[in-house]
Amino acid sequence: MISMREAYEKIGANYDDACARLMGGEMLARFALKFLDDESMDKLEAAMAAGDAEGAFMAAHTLKGVSQNLGFDNLYEPAVVVTEALRGADAVDGAREGMHALQQQYAATMSALREAAE
Amino acid sequence: MLNNHEANLTDEEAAAEVARVAKTYPVVRLLSVDQIKSEPNCLLAGDRCPCLRQSSLEALADSDEVSEKLLSDGTEYRARLRPLKVEGEPHVLLMVRPINEQEAAEEDLVYTDVLTSVRNRRYYEEKLRNARMNAGVAVIDLDDFRVFNDTCGRHAGDLALGAVATAIRSGIRSTDELVRYGCDKFVVVMPNIPSDDFTRRLHQVSDAVHATIIPGHEYVRLTACVGGVRIHGETVDEGVGRAVQLLSRAKTKAGTVVSDADSIEAFQSEKPLVLIIDDSEMNRVILNEMLKDEYCILEADNGRTALDMVDRYGDELSLVLLDIVMPGMSGFEVLADLSRRSVSDNLPVIMISSEDSDDAVLRAYELGASDYISRPFDSRVVRRRVSNTIRLYAKQRRLTNLLSQQYNERVKNSRMLIDIMAGVMELRNGESGRHVTNIEKLTELLLGCLVQRSGTISLDNEERSTIALASALHDIGKMSIDDAILNKPGRLTPEEFEIMKTHTTMGADMLLELGRHHVGNALMEYAYQIARWHHERWDGKGYPDGLKGDEIPIAAQVVSVADVYDALTSVRVYKDAIPHKEAIQMILDGKCGTFNPLLLDCLLEVQDRIAETLARPADVVAFPTI
Helix, strand or coil, X not given: CCCHHHHHHHHCCCHHHHHHHCCCHHHHHHHHXXXXXXXXXXXXXXXXXXXXXXXXXXXXXXXXXXHHHXXXXXXXXXXXXXXXXXXXXXXXXXXXXXXXXXXXXXXHXXXXXHHHHC | CCCCCCCEECHHHHHHHHHHHXXXXXXXXXXXXXXHHHCCCXXXXXXXXXXXXXXXXXXXXXXXXXXXXXXXXXXXXXXXXXXXXXXXXXXXEEEEEECCHHHHHHHHHHCECCCCCCECHHHHHHHHCCXXXXXXXXXXXXXXXXXXXXXXXXXXXXXXXXXXXXXHHHHCCCCCEEEEEECCEEEEEEECCXXXXXXXXXXXXXXXXXXXXXXXXXXXXXXXXXEEEEEEEEEHHHHHHHHHHHXXXXXXXXXXXXXXXXXXXXXXXXXXXXXXXXXXXXXXXXXXXXXXXXXXXXXXXXXXXXXXHHHHHHHHEEEEEEECCCCCCCHHHHHHHXXXXXXXXXXXXXXXXXXXXXXXXXXXXXXXXXXXXXXXXXXXXXXXXXXXXXXXXXXXXXHHHHHHHHHXXXXXXXXXXXXXXXXXXXXXXXXXXXXXXXXXXXXXXXXXXXXXXXXXXXXXXXXXXXHHHHHHHCCHHHHHCCHHHHXXXXXXXXXXXXXXXXXXXXXXXXXXXHCHHHCCCHHHHHHHHHHHHCXXXXXXXXXXXXXXXXXXXXXXXXXXXXXXXXXXXXXXXXXXXXXXXXXXXXXXXXXXXXXXXXXXXXXXXXXXXXXXXXXXXXXXXXXXXX
16 A cells, blocks of 8 residues: 555656646545546557557547546656557557557556555 | 713712713613623613623723614614723713604714615624624625616616615515625625525515616616625624625626525535536546536536537536547537537537647637637636636626617617607608608618619618618608698699708708717718708709719618609508509609619519518508697
8 A cells, every 4th residue: 555645656647736736635546546447548459459540549649638637747648659649640550669658657557556546 | 071081080070970961861870890790680771681781891991982872662772881980990871862863863874875775884884894693694796787887877877776775675674784885785684583584585685686677777687696694693794704705606697695504405506507528537527526516517428418418408508618539529520510509609618638739729719619728637727717717608698688688778769769750740741651661661671672783882781770760750851841831732832842842951951950969970860861862863853952873872862762652652632542563663664753773673673572561551550630
């Protein structure tokens, strides 16, 4: 069990800024934990696998927005890379490279959040 | 007169002073500090007391005379509490006497607001502000009063305030205090009022204000927001402070009544409805949390559902928060759809997206978005933007309403006046029926057609209806033509005809003279042109000035055709009515003088509509003859 601040610091996310924006630590913790149920990464991976560029763009875009809102800077940055690689693209290939970094950060974020949830 | 602060009397002197003041005060007591502090009952009236103990102690503490007004058994008394020393010991000389009417009236005057005849701010500051009691305290704030004042004038504003004060009085108890607290703010203090009665009365006050009729502005409906709190031993001012806070929440919607006794749900039902459209549940949850305290939240996860909800909730919706990038219908498409339905004129849409490129922002604005919030969300910014936008739109709606009510009323009034004047003229001219109305309709028809056909004449809707309105005054000069000539059954002699012709110049002069305070007014300008030149002809053979072709202002040209047509098709003392078709043919053939060929084309084009639009002879109700 770690605190939400610790979880944020562990993954290199901006806790203080998110706290100020999202009505304090208690509310932020509620939102952040809700991210464990967020489906946009699953959707992104499924669309990438299916070669569905538009679907992948939508999912990446959502993931980008959510991580930005929650102050997950570590996740937001690779999400921007993937989103931009998919914007207006016909194929998903251009985003594969960025996906790698995104998946890494996603795994780190989820694991830190799970620790905080325990 | 004794100087209160310094007075130190002997027992005898004190007794003498008591006897002296007893001549003017029916009740006089000399009280020692011990008596004041220890006497179990009221110093004046035992247990029926409007207590003066506190005031007595105050007088002692401040070494200054305290004056109180008190009500006992329906009579008002003036109590004066003068601190003095008797044998070195502090005492209070208590003097009470009924207030005579004149004195009461004078005091009332000082504390009465001139406009509304309720208590004024001075009364509040001196008598109410620091009073501690158990009471309901309410602040009543008129909505958009400044707008009303600015548009209807100060005098109307003053009348409205008086009417509102009377309305508020009708909703509260006679013993409650009503103060004009600020320009458009009132404070009501209702001592010892049960909670449910307090809430009920606040609603009564709000209803009464809404039902208020302002003399001379019967079409205006005022509303007030009411914020009420109950105080238990706190000062009235503390109560007012809390009520103002409560009110600032209520102010999102005109006419809201909110009191701290309201259950949360009751207040929630007053909350503005906000629709959040975002495909990400996470983002909806965050926004919902930010806004749910102040608003009722609806959510939609795609554009289709959102549009259905907009249709279903219609005017109840106060604001839409709209994500740009969504699967299916994008936010831009939703926005475009809303604009097409012209919903977005009344329903503000705030776009939300991380697409903070200038293009996205500009496109959103072009499509009618009111504002734009970019990610990451900041609760402080989101809340403020949402509340500002809602207030702005609500205010704008009320304002538009007020202005259009007024505008319509004005138009109706000037219409009515012109109709009456035209009626009087017809009566005198012996023109049966609706000559003036017909000419107005004809003028409008011909003008509409003319603007379409001509490449050079441009008159917008408003100008056309102004000309049509001005046409009602075309024969105003006939007012100064002798009745014997005006209503002569037979043919006019050449001399009589010369006199008759002067109705054009007389009318024009009249308008010039009567309208000299309205120089530059479009209606006046047109009315002048029409009155003077509606008997001119295209070939220069008309009167009074023999103008030719386009020297004749277009307004006068059009009215001249309309006038001729209506004269032909109406009954006159000297002739029968000529049928529609025949009349048109006579005009085309130049039997009534030559007209602008373009106008004759127009006449041909609208001839069927003329027959439809104008009152047929059977419909005509003749004015009574004198």
